[in-house]
Amino acid sequence: MRDQRFLFRALTSATVLALALVGCGSGSDNGSKAAPKASKPTGSITFWHFFTDREEKAIQAVVTDFETANPGVKVTVKGGQDDEKMRQAIAAGKGPDVGLSYSTDIVGNFCSTGAWQDLEPLIKRDKVAMDSLLPIVRSYTEYNGKRCSMPMLADTYGLYYNKKMLAAAGYTSPPKTLSEFDAMVVKLTKKNKDGSINVAGFVPMLDFYENSAAHLAPSWNATWLTKDGKSNIGSDPAWKAMLEWQKSLADKIGAKELQKFNAKKGEEFSADNAFQKQKVAMMVDGEYRIAFIKDQAPGVDFGTAPFPVPDDQASRYGAGYVTGNIMGISKGSKNPEAAWALIKYLTVNNDAIIKLANGIKNVPTTHAALASPKLEVDANFKTFIDIFQNPGSQTSPSTGNGAVYQNQFGDFVDKWQRGQVTNLDAGLKTLDDQINKALALGQAP
Amino acid sequence: MTLTLTSPPVAAPLRKRRRRQHGTVLLLMGPWILGFLIFFAYPLVATVWYSFTRFDLLSPPSFVGLRNYRYFLFEDPNSWKSLRNTLWFVIFMMPARLISALLIGQLLVKIRRGGSIYRTIFFLPSLAPPVAATIAFAFLFNPGTGAVNALLGRFGIDGPLWLSDPAYAKPVLLALGVWGMGDVMVIFLAALLDVPNDQYEAAGLDGANAVQQFRYITLPNLSPVLLFTAITGVIQTLQYFTQAAVASSLAAGVATTGGGSASSLGYPDGATLTYPLWLYQMGFKNFYLGYACAMGVILLVISLVFTIFLLRRSAAFLGPDAAR
Numbered sequence: 001m002r003d004q005r006f007l008f009r010a011l012t013s014a015t016v017l018a019l020a021l022v023g024c025g026s027g028s029d030n031g032s033k034a035a036p037k038a039s040k041p042t043g044s045i046t047f048w049h050f051f052t053d054r055e056e057k058a059i060q061a062v063v064t065d066f067e068t069a070n071p072g073v074k075v076t077v078k079g080g081q082d083d084e085k086m087r088q089a090i091a092a093g094k095g096p097d098v099g100l101s102y103s104t105d106i107v108g109n110f111c112s113t114g115a116w117q118d119l120e121p122l123i124k125r126d127k128v129a130m131d132s133l134l135p136i137v138r139s140y141t142e143y144n145g146k147r148c149s150m151p152m153l154a155d156t157y158g159l160y161y162n163k164k165m166l167a168a169a170g171y172t173s174p175p176k177t178l179s180e181f182d183a184m185v186v187k188l189t190k191k192n193k194d195g196s197i198n199v200a201g202f203v204p205m206l207d208f209y210e211n212s213a214a215h216l217a218p219s220w221n222a223t224w225l226t227k228d229g230k231s232n233i234g235s236d237p238a239w240k241a242m243l244e245w246q247k248s249l250a251d252k253i254g255a256k257e258l259q260k261f262n263a264k265k266g267e268e269f270s271a272d273n274a275f276q277k278q279k280v281a282m283m284v285d286g287e288y289r290i291a292f293i294k295d296q297a298p299g300v301d302f303g304t305a306p307f308p309v310p311d312d313q314a315s316r317y318g319a320g321y322v323t324g325n326i327m328g329i330s331k332g333s334k335n336p337e338a339a340w341a342l343i344k345y346l347t348v349n350n351d352a353i354i355k356l357a358n359g360i361k362n363v364p365t366t367h368a369a370l371a372s373p374k375l376e377v378d379a380n381f382k383t384f385i386d387i388f389q390n391p392g393s394q395t396s397p398s399t400g401n402g403a404v405y406q407n408q409f410g411d412f413v414d415k416w417q418r419g420q421v422t423n424l425d426a427g428l429k430t431l432d433d434q435i436n437k438a439l440a441l442g443q444a445p
Numbered sequence: 446m447t448l449t450l451t452s453p454p455v456a457a458p459l460r461k462r463r464r465r466q467h468g469t470v471l472l473l474m475g476p477w478i479l480g481f482l483i484f485f486a487y488p489l490v491a492t493v494w495y496s497f498t499r500f501d502l503l504s505p506p507s508f509v510g511l512r513n514y515r516y517f518l519f520e521d522p523n524s525w526k527s528l529r530n531t532l533w534f535v536i537f538m539m540p541a542r543l544i545s546a547l548l549i550g551q552l553l554v555k556i557r558r559g560g561s562i563y564r565t566i567f568f569l570p571s572l573a574p575p576v577a578a579t580i581a582f583a584f585l586f587n588p589g590t591g592a593v594n595a596l597l598g599r600f601g602i603d604g605p606l607w608l609s610d611p612a613y614a615k616p617v618l619l620a621l622g623v624w625g626m627g628d629v630m631v632i633f634l635a636a637l638l639d640v641p642n643d644q645y646e647a648a649g650l651d652g653a654n655a656v657q658q659f660r661y662i663t664l665p666n667l668s669p670v671l672l673f674t675a676i677t678g679v680i681q682t683l684q685y686f687t688q689a690a691v692a693s694s695l696a697a698g699v700a701t702t703g704g705g706s707a708s709s710l711g712y713p714d715g716a717t718l719t720y721p722l723w724l725y726q727m728g729f730k731n732f733y734l735g736y737a738c739a740m741g742v743i744l745l746v747i748s749l750v751f752t753i754f755l756l757r758r759s760a761a762f763l764g765p766d767a768a769r
Binding site: 084087088090091109110112113114115207208209259260262263264265266267268331400401402403404407408411414415418434437438441442443444445 | 499501502503504507509510512513516520521522523587588589590606609610611695696697698709712713714715726729730731732733736
């Protein structure tokens with residue numbers, strides 16, 4: 001009995017100690033400090049990015065250029081990293097000096113929590129001309145007026161079409177309005193004897209590769225959030241119009257057959273991609289697909305164009321969805337001066353940007369790089385350069401909780417596509433309420 | 446007469462010896478206590494504390510009372526769905542794995558020649574890494590190019606969309622679970638080999654048939670092992686994550702990390718959105734770490750309820766010795 005009491009006391013003491021340790025949680029430094037005096041960057045830094053294979057080599061080549069230009073700096077590059085790993089490493093104080101993310105959805109969280117350092121003091125100190133960057137790029141690299149990231153190339157989304165298939169159906173140019181588009185899709189769709197789809201003119205399901213609500217939204221001028229950060233999906237009629245168009249086109253082709261076709265598609269980033277296999281005549285994708293097609297399916301004769309717009313908004317044709325890669329300096333970086341030097345090199349040095357853009361086939365983010373004759377631009381890539389510079393192009397707003405509003409809309413769309421939503425207006429209002437509650441959960445009570 | 450309240454003189458060395466004994470015990474238990482502190486007590490206490498906070502891993506947690514629990518119970522559109530999905534796996538997959546493992550084990554005990562070959566064949570799938578095994582199953586059940594629908598097609602059957610159909614996605618994962626039941630089978634096999642043969646011989650002489658022998662000899666002898674596998678099986682199934690994550694990403698056609706996989710988790714129509722998947726999505730993709738901790742605490746409570754239920758019911762099913 002006495003021994004049991006002793007054991008109980010020992011365990012209780014251990015648990016109390018654990019409880020005390022909980023109080024020693026991580027702190028954060030959100031304050032904007034004055035920039036240290038400029039000095040020549042030296043020493044070693046770590047740089048994490050998510051690229052692999054062909055794209056990783058392109059990044060390494062530019063980093064090597066940076067090391068040549070800055071002989072005192074050694075950069076240790078780690079490819080294939082993702083945001084979660086980086087976030088956890090930063091929280092543990094072991095984050096890379098420089099991190100590169102593929103998702104602008106993290107900007108809100110990284111800026112507001114200080115995971116990435118405020119770059120404004122360094123930008124001011126070094127007189128970096130921020131107006132050399134396009135306004136849309138500046139918008140997705142800051143959050144609530146705080147700039148903790150810089151853009152390293154952008155992704156722009158548009159329509160890919162199979163030239164041979166369009167020509168065989170009697171079309172000489174891509175569609176500009178939705179009525180033209182719908183007629184083409186129906187004509188381009190080829191069915192088997194059993195009614196199943198052999199070749200789809202277009203797959204309107206909003207989970208088919210990059211055919212997502214976010215990427216189509218600019219064509220309807222649909223907005224996600226109100227100015228005060230609340231969900232605008234139920235109030236903005238553009239969303240309802242987009243969903244109704246999506247359903248009507250799916251019904252014209254055959255919704256059940258499309259579900260089956262969608263389930264049988266090949267993996268997006270493999271050689272089995274349905275467009276690359278010529279099983280789809282048109283699809284939505286980013287400019288990076290050009291390099292994938294060249295690499296994995298060089299025989300496909302394709303063209304690119306902006307996604308068509310509703311017939312009553314023909315003047316808005318040319319706009320599209322824009323997002324991009326972002327870079328920042330981790331909280332606790334031991335060599336922020338060299339880290340900042342690398343970020344500057346990769347984000348505002350036009351020669352480096354052009355080399356990266358030519359290597360990875362992404363869109364450069366500065367006015368000068370876009371206009372440079374050194375930028376390799378063919379007719380297909382030019383489409384994306386034009387979409388990128390179109391004033392009507394849009395991006396997704398950042399929140400402190402990532403893409404929570406997009407994910408909830410995605411769940412709703414899944415139900416909509418399966419015919420489980422009978423009252424669209426009421427469904428969208430309920431969705432607004434759900435999104436607002438989710439956003440409120442991430443805010444101070 | 447004076448009453449002396451001091452301890453007898455023999456007590457002092459006794460206390461000394463006890464202190465020394467306690468010191469030795471503490472020293473020997475030290476590594477365990479340290480492990481308990483670091484890997485159990487601290488994380489558990491921290492999780493409970495964070496569940497009452499708004500926390501995103503990067504900034505200090507702020508106390509929000511019961512807000513996370515309120516959101517889970519009344520406002521989260523996916524909390525109950527993910528819980529239902531996980532309970533489906535507990536109710537169907539866990540018993541299916543146990544029953545199939547027990548039956549295969551029973552068969553293997555009876556095999557006189559080549560038993561080791563069959564044991565290896567049935568055990569091997571459990572050694573396959575979960576990600577690789579799930580990818581293999583996704584290829585087999587691919588509606589367009591998979592072997593299963595090709596086979597069904599030979600009999601004139603238009604196979605379903607399997608992992609892309611909300612009605613079939615979970616049963617495919619159940620099949621995957623049963624296929625990999627080798628780990629449980631080995632435990633049952635060892636227990637079955639331990640059942641004294643003379644009990645079967647005596648029962649045979651008394652005229653007991655195979656079913657009666659199984660009911661009155663095999664099951665009671667296996668009861669502690671059955672209870673152990675049932676409890677660990679429930680806890681494992683409540684944490685079912687990897688296979689559901691891989692299967693949903695593959696079915697959605699976006700099995701890459703670079704492009705982000707958050708939106709594909711639970712595909713199709715949330716059918717494979719298990720509780721741990723939703724916890725991960727909320728904690729690490731949407732940065733609601735405090736909320737994810739609340740979900741973790743709720744999962745712990747559910748695990749405890751299941752364990753207590755099994756311990757209590759085991760006496761009824763398996764005899765009074767089962768829970769001892």
